[in-house]
Amino acid sequence: MKLSVVILNYNAAAFLELCIYSVLRATKNIDSEIIVADNNSTDGSLEMLASVYGDRIKVIVHEENYGFSKGNNVAVAQTQGNYLCILNPDTLVGEKVFEECLAFAQAEPKSGFIGVQLIDGTGKYLPESKRHVPTPKVARNKIMGNDRGYYFKEIGHNERGKVDVLVGAFMFCNKRVYDDCGGFDERYFMYGEDIDLSYTALQKGYQNYYIGDQKVIHFKGESTIKDKIYRKRFFGAMGLFYDKYFKQSLLEKKAIALLIDIMIVVKSTQRTPKKRSEDEMTLVIEEENFRLKDVTNHFNLESFREHDTSNSIIIWDVKTISFEDIVDFMSKNLKIKYHFLSPKRDFYIGSDDSTTRGEIKYVQ
Structure with a gap:
């Protein structure tokens, strides 16, 4: 088997449902498996997985919340792929992302971990996509609010190149690299384990890479209450x-x-979501006869590109619009409120920025 995608979930059922849908599209031409490890969720995640995806994915049920490191390690131990991708449940991947990562890894035999450009729910670049090793001096400055030296700015957002530290929301590698590095250090319950594993790879002589022309939406923090x-x-x-x-x-x-x-x-990391005044909702869909209640406009992608979106809330129909097209539009049109309609079209999700939890709205 070529690729194993491991998704660790904790109470993110709606986001997980769309995440898996995007992964299935992105692995259509790859001999692969999708493994969801659930950290004892109580929000109906397991029921959703059984009813929506059935035997198309493998589910590992943890009897308690193992945290990020152990939860992933337990799942990785059961993978069969030569290559591995650790993926957050609150992400959406483009159709070509895994193919590009596979090609890059095969061309760079000494590659350690490979990351991509992460954007938030408004299309904004997330700087944690590529970072330097946080030496005590750099980290102290970061804690005090000075980001100089923390984020890796030597290469551009959309470029490819060598970096030090990647983010755990998307970490791609040859499975032997993960094993050689010992996986995530389980002393970290959550946060910091991606820095640790990236640095371990460097210490062992591997080189980590950033592929900036490949973008992944990361709603960020959906599985975490920031208290x-x-x-x-x-x-x-x-x-x-x-x-x-x-x-x-x-x-x-x-x-x-x-x-x-x-x-x-x-330090308070919790923010009150900004209230928005827009009342015009636009559904982008490649299906002429479908209409969504309370939505003002319905466009196909071609006509939508010519529409003035400045005062709109955009809803993407992921069943008929590719994630590649969605990501491309979002990254070029920032600060717009975007939502994503589920494949069953029974709810849509979105996130206004990278510091607040996303929202779920069920369709009547």
Whole structure:
């Protein structure tokens, strides 16, 4: 088997449903398997998987929430593909993404992990797509709000090239690389494990790559409520990374620990979604006779490109519009509110920005 796609899910049923649909489209011409590992969800995820996808995917049920690292490691141990992609449930992949990653990996035998350009639900580039190794100095600056040296800016968003650190929402590799690196360090429950694994690959002589011309939508944070527990895990992971890879004096360790504690208490990562005044909704669909309730306009893709979208909420019909076309339009038309209609057309999802949870609206 050529490829195994592993999706770790926790209470993201609606987003997971569309994610799998996009993966099925993207693996149509690849000998592959899709494995969903569920971290003890309580939102009906397992029921959705059984009713919508049945035996087209393999489901691993965890009896408790193992977190990101262990949850993925358990699933990866059961994969059969020569290549592997770790994928978040709140992502949508284009039809050519896996083919491009496979071709790149085969052409670069010393490649470690391969990442792509992630964009949020408004089409905006996510800078965590490519990062430098967060040395103590770089990470301290990052915690204090100075991103200089943290994000990898030596190559452009749409370019290809060598980078240090990739993001766990999409990590592609030869399976032997994952095994050689020991998988995700299970001391990380959530956050930081992608930095750790990327750095481990570099330490073992592999080179990580970023393929910026391939884009993946990452709604981001859909599986996570950004409360104090989130902040503790997020900033605590940085301290674990320091302890593992960088020698520090006792004074330095105490200073970093104190700084992390302060950030856990005072830094708020939760935002109130912005209210939008638009009342015109536009459905983009390649089916003439279908109409969606409460939607003002219905266009096919060709006519839609000529339509003024400045005051519209866009709903994409993923059943008839390719993800490649959707991503291309979004990345060129930022700050518009986008939604995605499920293949069964019984709900649509979307996310206004990368710091708030997405929303789900069921069709009457």
